[in-house]
Structures are given as C-alpha cells and as structure tokens.
Amino acid sequence: MAKDLTTRKDNYSQWYNELVTKADLAENSAVRGCMVIKPYGYAIWESMQNALDKMFKETGHVNAYFPLFIPKSFFSREASHVEGFAKECAVVTHYRLKNDPEGKGIVVDENAKLEEELIVRPTSETIIWDTYRNWIQSYRDLPLLINQWANVVRWEMRTRLFLRTAEFLWQEGHTAHATQQEALAEAEQMLRVYADFVENWMAVPVFRGIKSPNERFAGAVETFCIEALMQDGKALQAGTSHFLGQNFAKAFDVKFLNKENKLEYVWATSWGVSTRLMGALIMSHSDDEGLVLPPKLAPIQVVIVPIYKNQEQFDAVSEKALEIKKQLQIKGIRVKYDDRDTQKPGFKFNEWEFKGVPVRIAIGPRDVENDTVEVARRDTLEKDVLHINDLSVKIDNLLEKIQSNLFQKALDFRNENTYKVDSWDEFQKQIEKGGFVMAHWDGTSETEQKIKEETKATIRFIPIEGEKEHGRCVYSGKPSEKYVYFARSY
RNA sequence: CGGGAUGUAGCGCAGCCCGGUAGCGCGCUUCGUUCGGGACGAAGAGGCCGCAGGUUCAAAUCCUGUCAUCCCGACCA
Numbered sequence: 001m002a003k004d005l006t007t008r009k010d011n012y013s014q015w016y017n018e019l020v021t022k023a024d025l026a027e028n029s030a031v032r033g034c035m036v037i038k039p040y041g042y043a044i045w046e047s048m049q050n051a052l053d054k055m056f057k058e059t060g061h062v063n064a065y066f067p068l069f070i071p072k073s074f075f076s077r078e079a080s081h082v083e084g085f086a087k088e089c090a091v092v093t094h095y096r097l098k099n100d101p102e103g104k105g106i107v108v109d110e111n112a113k114l115e116e117e118l119i120v121r122p123t124s125e126t127i128i129w130d131t132y133r134n135w136i137q138s139y140r141d142l143p144l145l146i147n148q149w150a151n152v153v154r155w156e157m158r159t160r161l162f163l164r165t166a167e168f169l170w171q172e173g174h175t176a177h178a179t180q181q182e183a184l185a186e187a188e189q190m191l192r193v194y195a196d197f198v199e200n201w202m203a204v205p206v207f208r209g210i211k212s213p214n215e216r217f218a219g220a221v222e223t224f225c226i227e228a229l230m231q232d233g234k235a236l237q238a239g240t241s242h243f244l245g246q247n248f249a250k251a252f253d254v255k256f257l258n259k260e261n262k263l264e265y266v267w268a269t270s271w272g273v274s275t276r277l278m279g280a281l282i283m284s285h286s287d288d289e290g291l292v293l294p295p296k297l298a299p300i301q302v303v304i305v306p307i308y309k310n311q312e313q314f315d316a317v318s319e320k321a322l323e324i325k326k327q328l329q330i331k332g333i334r335v336k337y338d339d340r341d342t343q344k345p346g347f348k349f350n351e352w353e354f355k356g357v358p359v360r361i362a363i364g365p366r367d368v369e370n371d372t373v374e375v376a377r378r379d380t381l382e383k384d385v386l387h388i389n390d391l392s393v394k395i396d397n398l399l400e401k402i403q404s405n406l407f408q409k410a411l412d413f414r415n416e417n418t419y420k421v422d423s424w425d426e427f428q429k430q431i432e433k434g435g436f437v438m439a440h441w442d443g444t445s446e447t448e449q450k451i452k453e454e455t456k457a458t459i460r461f462i463p464i465e466g467e468k469e470h471g472r473c474v475y476s477g478k479p480s481e482k483y484v485y486f487a488r489s490y
Numbered sequence: 491c492g493g494g495a496u497g498u499a500g501c502g503c504a505g506c507c508c509g510g511u512a513g514c515g516c517g518c519u520u521c522g523u524u525c526g527g528g529a530c531g532a533a534g535a536g537g538c539c540g541c542a543g544g545u546u547c548a549a550a551u552c553c554u555g556u557c558a559u560c561c562c563g564a565c566c567a
Contacts, residue, residue, distance in 0.1 A: 017501090084566095084567075085567085087565075087566085088565085088566075122567085123567065152567095154566080154567085156565075156566060157491080157564075157565050157566075158563095158564090158565075158566080164566070172567095211567095215567095216567090217567045218567070219567090220567085223567080225567095237567085240567060242567080270567090272567075274567095307525075307526050308525075309524090309525060310525095343528095344524085344525050344527090344528080344529070345525070345526065345527070346525085346526085346527040346528050346529080347527085347528050347529090348527095348528090349527050349528080350527070350528045351528080353527095362526070362527095364526055365526090366526075367526095374526080
C-alpha cells in the first residue's frame with residue numbers, strides 16, 4: 001500500500017485541510033489567525049446551523065441581525081465587560097483610502113478619521129442592549145427571545161485553527177425577561193439545548209456545569225457551560241450560556257413597567273456556540289485514516305463507488321447504483337454516487353474515508369450478478385457484503401448504529417479519563433495524564449489561580465446538581481462541599 | 491510582548507555549515523498498459539529560494555534589518 005504520508009505534517013493539519021485553509025494573505029498582521037472555510041467544511045457548519053436553528057425556534061426564539069460595528073463608547077458602559085474584551089478588539093479609525101502622494105500605492109486618508117472609533121464586534125451584548133432599550137417599555141414586550149447568526153472578531157494573542165481564530169462564525173442568543181427567575185430558567189434551558197445538540201447530533205458527550213468566578217463571562221452573574229474531552233486529553237469548552245442579571249439593563253438603561261405599574265430593570269441572558277464546535281467534532285472522533293463524521297451531520301452520509309473494467313460493466317453497475325441511490329434518497333439519506341472516471345476505486349475509497357463519510361457502498365460486476373453490495377462503515381472500518389433486499393432499511397439502521405457507536409466510544413473514552421483524587425500528590429500526577437480530574441476546592445480564586453500556575457489546569461466547571469460531599473480542598477486543605485472538575489484545556 | 495524554531499514549485503521537504511545561478515517525494519499534463527483498497531512505465535509543465543538592504547566577480551547559501559508562520563510562556567466569552 002503506497003499510502004502517502006509525505007504530504008502530511010501531522011494528523012490534525014491534514015484533517016483540517018479537508019475543511020479549511022489558513023488565510024495566507026498575510027503581508028502584515030491584518031489577517032493573522034483567520035481561516036478560509038472550504039465548501040465541504042462549510043457544509044458541515046450548515047448542518048450544525050440547521051439543527052441548532054430548529055432547536056432555537058422550537059424553544060420560542062426568532063432570528064434577527066445587528067450591526068458589525070459598535071461605537072467604542074458602548075463598551076465602557078459595563079465595567080467588567082469592557083475589561084474582559086478591551087485587549088482583543090479590532091478598531092476602525094478611518095473610513096477612506098487615497099493614493100499615496102509619494103506614489104507608494106494606497107494609504108489611509110488622514111482626513112477621513114472617525115469622530116468616534118468603531119469596534120468590530122467581539123460579541124454583541126452592547127449594541128443589542130442599546131437597541132433593546134427602544135424595544136422594551138412594558139411587561140407586555142417581554143420576554144424578548146432573539147438569536148443572531150453572525151461573525152465576530154477577537155484579536156487573540158495566539159490563535160489556533162478552529163479553536164481560537166481571530167474571526168469566527170457563531171450564533172449568539174440575547175434574551176430579555178421580566179423576572180430573575182425566568183431569565184435563569186432561560187439560561188439553563190439553552191444549556192440543555194446545547195448539551196442535547198452536542199451529544200445527539202455531534203455524538204460528543206459533555207458535562208454541564210457552571211464556571212468559577214475566574215472563568216466567568218465578562219459581565220455575567222453566572223456562566224453555565226458544557227465541557228467536552230478531546231482525544232488528546234485536553235478539555236474543550238463547547239458552549240456557554242450566561243445569566244447576565246440586570247447588568248446590561250442597568251448599563252443601557254433598559255426598564256419596563258410591570259403589572260403593578262412600577263419601573264423595573266430587565267433581566268438578561270446570552271448564549272453562544274461557534275465554529276469551535278467543528279474543532280470539537282474533529283478532535284473527538286477522527287482517527288489516523290482521517291475525519292470521522294457522525295451521520296446526522298455528515299453532508300454526505302453514503303457514497304456509492306462503482307467498480308468496473310470497461311464501459312459495458314460501468315453501464316450495468318451504474319444502473320444498479322442509481323437505483324440504490326434513489327431508494328436511499330426516498331428514505332431521506334444524503335447519497336453521492338461517485339461516478340468519476342478519472343479516479344480508481346481504491347483512490348476513491350481512501351478519499352471518502354479521509355472526508356469522513358459514514359457509509360460507503362461499493363458495487364462491481366460481481367455484485368450486479370449476485371444482487372449484493374459491499375458496505376463499509378467509517379467508524380469501525382468493517383466491511384460486509386449485503387443482499388440488496390431492503391437495502392435502504394439496512395443502511396438507515398446502520399447510520400443510526402454508527403451515530404450511537406460514535407457517542408458511546410467518546411463516552412467510554414471520557415469515563416476512562418475522568419478521575420477522582422483526594423490528595424495534591426495524586427492531583428498533580430493525574431493532571432499530567434490528561435483528562436478530567438475531580439477534586440475538592442475551597443472555593444477561592446486564589447487557590448484556583450495557584451493550581452493553574454503550578455499545573456496549568458483550570459476549573460472547567462462546577463457540577464450543577466449532585467449531592468454535597470464534604471471534604472477538604474486538595475490544595476489548601478480547607479473545607480469543601482463539592483467535587484469540581486479540573487483539566488488542562490484549549 | 492518574552493524564549494525557541496521555521497520561511498525554497500500546489501502540498502511535504504532537502505540544499506545553507508564550506509558562496510558558482512536549484513533538487514527530491516507527492517500532486518499536475520500527455521500517451522500506453524491498468525481498474526474489487528491510494529496503479530505502473532515513458533515523456534513533460536511548473537520556482538521574484540518570504541521581503542528589503544549590504545558584502546562579493548558571483549548570494550537560496552554570508553551579514554543587517556524587516557514581515558510572517560509554528561511551538562512554549564504571558565493572554566483568552
């Protein structure tokens with residue numbers, strides 16, 4: 001087997017290459033850390049969008065769109081918010097270019113300086129709450145349940161493809177409520193929606209929890225999160241849902257008259273997931289043969305590869321293949337018939353494996369004769385010869401099986417890599433091995449900070465429910481009431 | 491912004507120490523033979539050696555500067 005490993009730097013970069021390329025326009029730092037999403041990668045994102053969007057709508061949300069540019073002054077209205085984002089904002093200062101008088105190409109026209117600079121949104125709380133002020137007067141205007149699909153820019157010091165790019169695609173939900181209780185319920189509901197999506201569509205198991213104050217969103221009262229474990233033992237924050245209290249309502253003066261005719265500040269939530277989820281997908285399931293996509297999100301669920309030596313055989317095989325394709329499509333399965341005559345079957349097998357297509361059907365002259373097909377599954381790489389009777393039902397079942405197998409595999413991996421420790425010594429050893437480490441924590445930021453400094457591990461989340469278990473902080477020895485989950489993370 | 495490494499064909503790299511006008515693998519093009527797991531042979535196409543300056547008869551190679559990328563830190567809903 002002449003497997004070409006020479007064009008492969010490492011697995012991740014090769015897997016990524018099927019989906020994205022790094023933006024390589026950089027003559028300076030302007031496009032640093034941006035990515036070009038290729039059609040196949042974008043198709044996966046669209047699958048995710050569609051599934052999520054449906055879930056948002058089922059929970060009563062609607063979509064809207066707000067501006068990309070945010071006046072600088074908006075940011076300073078909420079103190080902790082500005083502090084959290086100030087260091088990573090792209091700022092628009094001018095609105096016009098001109099020809100360089102010295103003939104050195106195009107330069108910024110200094111006369112076109114903006115009175116007030118515009119910030120390219122790193123997140124939209126400020127501009128949305130500035131808008132909400134005008135939309136909300138009465139309790140009858142509430143709740144306001146809005147989601148936005150958008151791109152945002154965060155000028156990170158260090159970028160990483162998918163996981164931390166300077167520009168990324170995401171959705172951000174921003175809701176306004178009459179009561180604290182209702183807003184909290186909303187934040188918790190959206191966390192459940194995220195967990196549902198990531199587990200049932202992406203086949204990636206997640207823990208649900210709340211963030212420690214250190215890791216909390218800038219401007220939030222409480223941050224709920226889902227955390228996944230990647231195959232290399234690092235944790236990844238896959239989605240967050242924030243209870244914002246009345247912080248933004250106060251900052252943007254959003255009040256409403258309640259039923260008792262009293263003026264009150266509105267309660268808020270925001271929640272988001274991003275193209276980072278594609279990173280989570282890749283890093284959870286992929287293997288040495290390339291990507292492995294869960295059937296529910298795979299742009300192509302089944303690929304049919306014909307095998308033939310001459311035109312006559314091709315015609316016979318094609319007839320069969322197209323028949324099967326039609327059958328599968330009636331079942332609602334996304335099928336591609338790869339009838340390219342420019343590539344050989346072996347090449348196609350490898351190519352589709354690399355792209356992570358869950359099921360491959362190969363049909364050759366032998367199969368035409370026997371009314372059979374060869375069915376290969378991507379997750380286990382097993383091959384089987386099946387009779388074409390009820391093939392669409394068999395394939396449909398197989399897709400479901402692959403979906404649940406991927407989840408189970410990932411869940412087993414996470415369970416095998418989640419440990420409970422009760423001493424500092426154990427903690428340090430276990431963190432080195434990767435995975436989640438459950439330990440008692442005294443609840444102080446100082447301890448969390450020290451643990452981070454000494455082990456690079458952070459508190460990924462504090463479990464929401466779960467019985468109280470009295471113990472002693474693994475670092476300080478002070479009393480603790482709950483195990484919290486530590487890990488090294490992306 | 492600190493420490494380290496790198497920048498040569500679409501991709502992955504060698505060449506640099508010791509200066510003499512650029513090479514390998516994959517991919518690409520054509521023809522032939524192949525086609526049930528990345529085919530083989532033959533013939534081809536493709537390079538401001540990141541950018542700018544310096545040293546030299548001569549620079550991918552030496553020197554200076556600069557830009558960018560990657561890794562480790564710092565930073566990071």
